[in-house]
Amino acid sequence: MAMSGFRITPILAVVQPGYDLVLNPVEVDAVFEVPLSFLMNPRNHGRGRATWQGAERQFYRMPYGDRNIWGITAGIVRMLYERLYA
Numbered sequence: 001m002a003m004s005g006f007r008i009t010p011i012l013a014v015v016q017p018g019y020d021l022v023l024n025p026v027e028v029d030a031v032f033e034v035p036l037s038f039l040m041n042p043r044n045h046g047r048g049r050a051t052w053q054g055a056e057r058q059f060y061r062m063p064y065g066d067r068n069i070w071g072i073t074a075g076i077v078r079m080l081y082e083r084l085y086a
Contacts, residue, residue: 010076034064039077040085 021031038044039062048061048070060074069077 008072008076010080012080032067034069038062038064040081042081045074045078045081
């Protein structure tokens with residue numbers, strides 16, 4: 001469970017090139033693609049710090065171009081990396 005209290009279920013899938021994504025605008029603001037080779041490279045797994053609800057928190061972050069994958073999303077990616085490669 002995330003610190004926010006939300007229960008998150010990661011889904012991993014392989015899709016064919018040309019797959020059309022249909023977004024629910026109520027749930028998703030934007031989508032972008034990141035190569036799996038980038039996500040599974042531990043050199044791209046940085047650490048960040050922030051204060052949340054009065055406490056210092058640490059989290060993973062994975063800057064990619066003008067995007068920043070961080071928090072629970074980066075933590076899930078890091079966990080996948082550790083399960084597959086570490």
